[in-house]
Amino acid sequence: MARTKNALKSKIAPINIPEIISTLTNNYGPFPEEPRLDPAHELTFTILSQHTSDINSERAFQGLMNTFGDLMSVAQAEVSEIEQAISRGGLAKIKAPRIKAILNRILELNGSLDLSFLSEMPLQEAKTWLRQLPGIGPKSAGIILNFSLGMPAMAIDTHIYRVCQRLGLIGKKVTADKAHELMEEAVDPEQVFTFHIAFITHGRQICKAQRPLCEECLLAKHCPSKDQFTVLTSLEGSDTLVAKSKGKKPTSKSKKVSKRVSVKELPHSVPTGDRT
Numbered sequence: 326m327a328r329t330k331n332a333l334k335s336k337i338a339p340i341n342i343p344e345i346i347s348t349l350t351n352n353y354g355p356f357p358e359e360p361r362l363d364p365a366h367e368l369t370f371t372i373l374s375q376h377t378s379d380i381n382s383e384r385a386f387q388g389l390m391n392t393f394g395d396l397m398s399v400a401q402a403e404v405s406e407i408e409q410a411i412s413r414g415g416l417a418k419i420k421a422p423r424i425k426a427i428l429n430r431i432l433e434l435n436g437s438l439d440l441s442f443l444s445e446m447p448l449q450e451a452k453t454w455l456r457q458l459p460g461i462g463p464k465s466a467g468i469i470l471n472f473s474l475g476m477p478a479m480a481i482d483t484h485i486y487r488v489c490q491r492l493g494l495i496g497k498k499v500t501a502d503k504a505h506e507l508m509e510e511a512v513d514p515e516q517v518f519t520f521h522i523a524f525i526t527h528g529r530q531i532c533k534a535q536r537p538l539c540e541e542c543l544l545a546k547h548c549p550s551k552d553q554f555t556v557l558t559s560l561e562g563s564d565t566l567v568a569k570s571k572g573k574k575p576t577s578k579s580k581k582v583s584k585r586v587s588v589k590e591l592p593h594s595v596p597t598g599d600r601t
C-alpha cells in the first residue's frame with residue numbers, strides 16, 4: 326500500500342533557497358530595499374500591525390501621528406488618548422497600553438527614543454536588546470532590525486512559516502520561534518529582506534492557508550506538499566460532479582478555486598512620507 330502511495334506521488338525537482346527567492350522575485354518583484362521608518366516608529370507600526378490588516382494598521386499609525394505629532398508625545402500621553410487615536414486600527418484597548426509601556430521602557434533604558442545605536446551592535450545583541458521590551462518577540466524584533474536598519478534579521482510571520490513548512494524548508498514540528506533561527510542561518514544575509522517580502526507575498530497570493538492555488542504555483546514541481554493539496558482539490562471536484570449529477574447545487578467547499586490575477590503589492594509597506 327505504501328509503495329502504491331509513493332508511486333502515485335509526483336517527482337520533486339530539487340531547488341535551493343536562492344533559486345526559490347529568485348523565482349518568486351521574478352514573479353512578484355522587484356522589491357525596493359530601503360529603510361522606511363526609524364526604529365522607534367517601525368516598532369510602533371509593528372505593534373499596530375499585530376493581528377490586523379495592513380490598511381487598518383496604516384490608518385491607526387496615521388491617527389497616532391496626526392494626533393500627537395511625535396513619539397515622545399505618545400509616550401507622555403494618557404492611555405485613553407492613545408486608544409482614541411488608534412481606534413480605527415482595531416484592538417486599541419490592547420495596543421494603546423502596550424505602545425505606552427514600550428516607549429516608556431525604551432526611555433528608561435536608553436534615555437531617548439533614538440534606537441539607531443542598534444545598528445552598531447552584533448545582530449544577536451541587537452535582537453536581545455529589543456526582546457527585553459514588553460510584547461516584542463522574534464518576529465517584531467526581526468521586522469524592526471531588517472526593515473528599519475537593514476540588518477539581516479529574519480522575521481517569520483504566519484504566511485512565511487506556512488510556505489517554509491509546505492516547501493519542506495523546515496519540519497512540521499518546528500516552532501515559529503525556532504523557524505526564525507533556522508531560516509536566518511539558511512538565507513544569505515544579503516537576501517533576508519527579499520526572502521521576507523517574496524515569501525509573504527507568495528503566502529498571501531498563492532500558497533494560502535486554507536486553499537493553496539498549487540495549479541498556479543511556480544514552485545509546484547519542487548514542492549513536497551503539492552500532492553496533498555492536489556488530492557484535496559480533485560476530491561472536491563468529484564463532490565461537485567456528484568452534486569451536479571444529482572441535480573444539487575455544489576457546496577461552497579466543492580466550488581472550484583478561483584483564478585487570481587497577480588497583484589504587485591508590498592506587504593507591510595507604507596511610503597516613508599506617510600509614516601513619519
Ligand code: SF4
Nearest residue numbers: 532537539542545548
Ligand atoms: S505547490 Fe501548493 S503547497 Fe506547494 S508552495 Fe505552491 S501553493 Fe504552496
